[in-house]
Amino acid sequence: MSEPEMNLTDLSALGEFGLIDFLTKNIQTKNKSTIKGIGDDAAVIEPSPDKLTLVSKDLLIERIHFDMMYTPMKHLGYKAAVVNFSDMAAMNGIPRQIVVGIGVSSKFSVEALNEIYDGIKKACEVYQVDFVGGDTTSSEQGLFISVTVIGEAEKNSIAYRSGAKPNDLLCVSGNLGAAYLGLLILEREKKVFEANPKMQPDLSNNDYVLERHLKPEARTDIVKLLNEKGVVPTSMIDISDGLASETMHLCKASNTGCIIYEEKIPIDQQTYDLAKEFGIVPSVAALNGGEDYELLFTISQNDYEKIKDVQDISMVGYMTDASEGQQVISNDNQSFELKAQGWDALKKREV
Amino acid sequence: MSEPEMNLTDLSALGEFGLIDFLTKNIQTKNKSTIKGIGDDAAVIEPSPDKLTLVSKDLLIERIHFDMMYTPMKHLGYKAAVVNFSDMAAMNGIPRQIVVGIGVSSKFSVEALNEIYDGIKKACEVYQVDFVGGDTTSSEQGLFISVTVIGEAEKNSIAYRSGAKPNDLLCVSGNLGAAYLGLLILEREKKVFEANPKMQPDLSNNDYVLERHLKPEARTDIVKLLNEKGVVPTSMIDISDGLASETMHLCKASNTGCIIYEEKIPIDQQTYDLAKEFGIVPSVAALNGGEDYELLFTISQNDYEKIKDVQDISMVGYMTDASEGQQVISNDNQSFELKAQGWDALKKREV
Numbered sequence: 001m002s003e004p005e006m007n008l009t010d011l012s013a014l015g016e017f018g019l020i021d022f023l024t025k026n027i028q029t030k031n032k033s034t035i036k037g038i039g040d041d042a043a044v045i046e047p048s049p050d051k052l053t054l055v056s057k058d059l060l061i062e063r064i065h066f067d068m069m070y071t072p073m074k075h076l077g078y079k080a081a082v083v084n085f086s087d088m089a090a091m092n093g094i095p096r097q098i099v100v101g102i103g104v105s106s107k108f109s110v111e112a113l114n115e116i117y118d119g120i121k122k123a124c125e126v127y128q129v130d131f132v133g134g135d136t137t138s139s140e141q142g143l144f145i146s147v148t149v150i151g152e153a154e155k156n157s158i159a160y161r162s163g164a165k166p167n168d169l170l171c172v173s174g175n176l177g178a179a180y181l182g183l184l185i186l187e188r189e190k191k192v193f194e195a196n197p198k199m200q201p202d203l204s205n206n207d208y209v210l211e212r213h214l215k216p217e218a219r220t221d222i223v224k225l226l227n228e229k230g231v232v233p234t235s236m237i238d239i240s241d242g243l244a245s246e247t248m249h250l251c252k253a254s255n256t257g258c259i260i261y262e263e264k265i266p267i268d269q270q271t272y273d274l275a276k277e278f279g280i281v282p283s284v285a286a287l288n289g290g291e292d293y294e295l296l297f298t299i300s301q302n303d304y305e306k307i308k309d310v311q312d313i314s315m316v317g318y319m320t321d322a323s324e325g326q327q328v329i330s331n332d333n334q335s336f337e338l339k340a341q342g343w344d345a346l347k348k349r350e351v
Numbered sequence: 352m353s354e355p356e357m358n359l360t361d362l363s364a365l366g367e368f369g370l371i372d373f374l375t376k377n378i379q380t381k382n383k384s385t386i387k388g389i390g391d392d393a394a395v396i397e398p399s400p401d402k403l404t405l406v407s408k409d410l411l412i413e414r415i416h417f418d419m420m421y422t423p424m425k426h427l428g429y430k431a432a433v434v435n436f437s438d439m440a441a442m443n444g445i446p447r448q449i450v451v452g453i454g455v456s457s458k459f460s461v462e463a464l465n466e467i468y469d470g471i472k473k474a475c476e477v478y479q480v481d482f483v484g485g486d487t488t489s490s491e492q493g494l495f496i497s498v499t500v501i502g503e504a505e506k507n508s509i510a511y512r513s514g515a516k517p518n519d520l521l522c523v524s525g526n527l528g529a530a531y532l533g534l535l536i537l538e539r540e541k542k543v544f545e546a547n548p549k550m551q552p553d554l555s556n557n558d559y560v561l562e563r564h565l566k567p568e569a570r571t572d573i574v575k576l577l578n579e580k581g582v583v584p585t586s587m588i589d590i591s592d593g594l595a596s597e598t599m600h601l602c603k604a605s606n607t608g609c610i611i612y613e614e615k616i617p618i619d620q621q622t623y624d625l626a627k628e629f630g631i632v633p634s635v636a637a638l639n640g641g642e643d644y645e646l647l648f649t650i651s652q653n654d655y656e657k658i659k660d661v662q663d664i665s666m667v668g669y670m671t672d673a674s675e676g677q678q679v680i681s682n683d684n685q686s687f688e689l690k691a692q693g694w695d696a697l698k699k700r701e702v
Contacts, residue, residue, distance in 0.1 A: 035403060036511065040511050040512050040513075040604075041441035041442050041588060041589060042405040042407035042444070043406045043407070044403050046506075047398030049400065052396065055450055055483065056393035056484070057452050059488050059497060061490050065488075090393070091392050091393045091395070093393070099406055099499065101409070101497050135409065139495070140412070140414050140415065141492050146410065148450065148499040150501075153395075
């Protein structure tokens, strides 16, 4: 839905090394731990004493994880970086370096690729991360982005999925379901556009949910806030597949059950209204819609006082003994078994 | 050219998490620096004091970097890991952890994917590397593998591309050109097979060059040997694109020129004979044929005595002042300008 671009440069015009030089020029490193960035066989990092090194990796693949029709390239680069920064936050850590591999077919222009790099560089600027390695190669078809992020966490405050205990409070940052509603709007407008290419997409008044889908943020601010408050989560995960699926991951890894109260699930007003418009129960969008990249974590009840007044953290339930199962208590006080119905990348997709 | 397999399992049968569980079961970590492997939002590594952390990343894409028709899946997994281990060796370092992302279309079976994982696991066993993260997702078409390797190097013996000085000796491990001849044989037999599918491919007597192409090794043994001999290379790179291209990288990064003697280039007898059979000058195969994954490095002349008797290291020339350019002295004593004509992934490929 973007304007056609003029005077685009064919990828083959620059050659492999020329292209990489072009895309990575002006990249400078800022973290003192980054000894050597782009330009050798490997990036070189000086680890901090008393800290642990974190490594995460994610793949974003065209038509599986994003649709080129409504995804601005710059946002795509930004998101590819941020979803990995979110993995660092999910360990109670901070991202420090990023390495990016892009496979791209010849239908893409140098300018389009540069937009992706610009998005990654922007994310690096916002999160103070160093871009230390970039590899770009041709693919037969489509675009995919493979991102690896290196981060660090204090040895005594790293948060695994497996540390939750019964009675720990289950907390979530921000609000949920917005990214999913953003996706639904984009899919709806795409269908309108495909049926009648002269129709302009109607994206008005939905900025918040669209941004939540197209340009998510990693909650490294919550990591810093918890650290300031002296709270170490007993377990933590980021919400990429929906509250239900991620809570079940924590329960499985920690060998606990849980109770989630539907009424406690934080949902933004725009998300709520749009869910109603689409005929979806808002809490179901929060439980099963993915890509919010909020943090889901458990804390000891002893830490309750320390964060109870933080606006951006909601307590949605608590952990129980594994024998009690995983439950949602609905607004009308009925108990349902928690089920993950989130996106499953390897199920056969409808065409 | 492989036998059709029976009773294959559709990828969608296991679902995303089931598939990852299946592929990564029985993976155990061995390095004491690996605190947490597969199963959380990020791998966790405890860095060694006094060492630097290395990070490298490579993409392998179907029909760009490999041809499924003659690449056994297990070898593909092995190679995907080893080419990144080679990047660690190229920094005078040792690989410790690997993270793998695989994008795969639904035409692949669980068994085929498992073969790739088996190859990666085998490489991890051989090189004592821990498999700490695996992500598998669907692609619209084709197979691609994205590998990130974490390694470490001693602070005072890391070898960049940029440290060579005029008069430093230019050294290469093993022999060159074999992987390229292996590729030529596979391409030749593929054409025969495509013309007449009843013809069996003739791969006899070419085991060495075929293995060099399909199952390369990383020269971490050379890193250990240099360390034992007390030699720190002044610059180093691994040979993925041919001797010419890699030497030019060292010259550019170090701001030097070089002289390479054609007669000093190490070429195995089978490579030599096959090059003749294909009508290629053997030294040209070594200079421009890629994927040998040998190490190319420079040493101070003061270190010459320490390694002059090592069978597996050849001195092929020396570095000069940048103003003298980059030259090859041919067997008949003529001087030619060194040119990189190696594979360039982003040039338009012939179909």
